Amino acid sequence: MTTIFWNLIQVGLTTSVVLLPILLLCAVLRRRYPARVVCALWVIFAVRLLVPVQNSFPDAPVQVTPRTTLVEVQTTQVSESVPETSGMEDEPVIAEPQPIIERHWVPAGAAVTAETQKSIAFDEILALVWAVGAAAFFVGSMLSYWRFVHRVRRTARDVRDLELLRIYESECERLGLRQRIPLRQTPEADGPMLVGLVQPVLLLPKGGIPLADAPLILRHELTHAKHKDVLCKMVFLLARCVHWFNPVVHLLAWQGAQDLEIACDQSVVHGLDTDAKRQYGQCILNDVARRMYGGTMLTTRLTGGGKAMKTRLQALFSPNKKRRGVALILTAAFALTLVGGCFAVTPKGTENAALEQEIRTTAETYLQAVVDGDVQTLTTVLPKDAFASRTQEEMQKMLFEANPHVTAYAVYPDAERAGAYVVKNWSQAPHSSLAAPDQRTVQWMQFIREDGVLKVDVDGVYDTCTMQPFDKCSVRDLDTFQMLYGDLGLPETGPAMLDDAAGQIETLLGLTGGRLEEQGETTFHYTFFNGQEISILTRPEGDGWKFDRWTTVQKDAKPVDAETQKQMEALAQRWCDAQVDGLSAEQAKTLLGKDMMVMFNEYIGWYSDIDEQRLMKVYNVPILADQAKYTVNDQDSTVTIRVYSDGKDSGDTEQSRSWFNGITQVQTLYFGWQEDGLRIMDYTIDQAMILDDPDVICWTADDVIKIGMPEQPMTTTSLEELIYRNFPVAGGRYRKVDDMIAYDFADGTMIYFQYEREQLEDLDRYHLCRAFDRGRAGWHPGCDRM
Secondary structure (H helix, E strand, C coil): CHHHHHHHHHHHHHHHHHHHHHHHCHHHHHHHCCHHHHHHHHHHHHHHHCCCCCCCCCCCCEEECCCCEEEEEEEEECCCCEEEEECCEEEEECCCCEEEEEEEEECCCCCCCCCEEEEEEHHHHHHHHHHHHHHHHHHHHHHHHHHHHHHHHHHCEECCCHHHHHHHHHHHHHHCCCCCCCEEEECCCCCCEEECCCCCEEEEECCCCCCCCHHHHHHHHHHHHHCCHHHHHHHHHHHHHHCCCCHHHHHHHHHHHHHHHHHHHHHHHCCCCHHHHHHHHHHHHHHHHHCCCCCCCCEEECCCCHHHHHHHHHHHCCCCCCCCCHHHHHHHHHHHHHHHHHEEECCCCCCCHHHHHHHHHHHHHHHHHHHHCCHHHHHHHCCHHHCCCCCHHHHHHHHHHCCCCEEEEEEEEEHHHCEEEEEEEECCHHHCCCCCCCEEEEEEEEEEEECCEEEEEEEEEEEEEECECCECCCECCHHHHHHHHCCCCCCCCCCCECCCHHHHHHHHHCECCCEEEECCCCEEEEECCCCCEEEEEEEEECCEEEEEEEEEEECCCCCCCHHHHHHHHHHHHHHHHHHHHCECHHHHHCCECHHHHHHHHHHHHHCCCCCCCCCECCCCCCCCCCEEEEEEECCCCEEEEEEEECCCCCCCCCCCCCCCCCEEEEEEEEEEEECCEEEEEEEEEEEEEEECCHHHCECCHHHHHHHCCCCCCCEECCHHHHHHHHCCECCCEEEEECCEEEEECCCCCEEEEEEEEEECCCCEEEEEEEEECCCCCCCCCCCCCC
């Protein structure tokens, strides 16, 4: 319901922005356009107000995320130790961390962390108030109408005046009405009116109407029936009910009702001379004198309020020649689309709440089945083709050997990407008598739909980071720390750790780039490089220690000081130079952090036959870089690198294919402190390939067929690289099928790539043989590699 509520808020706001100026200019519209065209305009606005769908552009210029959820978060303020005298010795007394409750307004549907004490979702309350108000408005209006109809049914009698019936039949024939509309008299009607949505009835007062005025009066009400004006009034009523809190919508409904009457007036007097128009105006004035009450919403009446009557009488004598109004309707529709597209109300989680819950349930079912060793349950959450080429025993061995000793897990859904981050806790206790803390791994889990049911895509599950000594997950900010240790808590260590806690905490928790300070024997304060801060508490156990808990001290990131930023810029420039000119082992020591130096030394080891003093190229893109530039991001203390190449591997014996003129890669550098100063601790590739000519990208199998095989296919050291260096495929995913790679495009088409593997000493090289579509018999671009 909250999704519908926020959609209606967006629709109401954007429609009101367009509607209000038009309502203010309605007098001008009546002079230039027929009243029936103006009525059609009001109906279009009313119908748009009833459609709870935002027509916002994908990247709307104005995007509003309402903060409608109030959360209470517990943080901790750590006091410094205060020495006190106790007996013969001075013993430091460590002050316990003091909890602080902070209240924040966050977007609707925002994740509730382990530190959240209380959460109140006001968007749900607002949606409930809106629904109750809309229901009350509708029920109240319908009750009033139904009571009136009930009284009419009890008192209405057929008209017996033959002359009046003759006039009535004549007017029906004149207007060409096919539907027979009963003509009745009732004391409940103080004037002529049309009542009824499906089966309308024309009601006259008990005393009847003057026969001299009867043709014009009956023609007016029958014109309402001909143009289905009661249905239009029903649309206005529904718009008022749904947007009962919006005064512009009430003004729209009032103006629409008045223009329906004016439209009928213009139809009645069309072709009449001035005297006949005066007579019709006198009929309206005579009817006003007989009126006793205002009627109900779903009825049409010959007369209305005083101001409305003045407007109608003036309209009777306005010029008959007016514009057709097609341009007016099209302009209004365009304005609605444009304004609606430029403004989006996107409360986080409201649109994707159901999908996130479905992702969480599916992931937890899968993970619990892995923990329990339940293959039968796994079959319900895995695609059918997962078991097509494997026996149940093979599937069990593959899944459970890859997931030993998983004791706990946490799921963080991402509905926009149809996936989830999964944090697993691996217990070391079953196979180690030594002090070994539990390990944490972060996996990205992708989901697909099969027969309408969400399933885990086993080909889309891969490790993001692993908390292991030689494959450490870099925890460089509070968000990552929260993911690893928020819901699952700090890792268990089994037997107590005997080593010094201050020297072990950063290694055990994967903290990198920040600074750890000891604040007493059991409390440690850690400051991330971006300024976020946490407090880590341990507890003594025997001769050693164990983790106790952690709390947030500083949640928001802070910009680095001017001196640190200068050092960051200097390191970023050296990194850019390395993209173009390469990097020697000696240069890397003063540029890269410890973990990156390990990877760099491994890279050098792959080329042991080359002199180490030779400049080593940093291959971060499929081709050599020609230029690299950096931009400092002050908010999160990172640097964005844009590496550009003209698309040629100069100096290489093999040339990359010519499906692009230039390529750009976007990277992010992460910095941190270590003993000998500031270093680049890690980097990520945010966008691997941005082509200068995006039109050449292959989005479907037909695009691959059209581009054909390259004359000299590139040879690579990985299968994924083999594909994208030879074909600019995008929007799909890779699958290994026997001795081929299948690429599934987003439109459902598929291409197979056959390759050959050449095994060297410590390195595999892959050669592309051919690409083909099994659904196209005889299509074999290229030929087998000789």
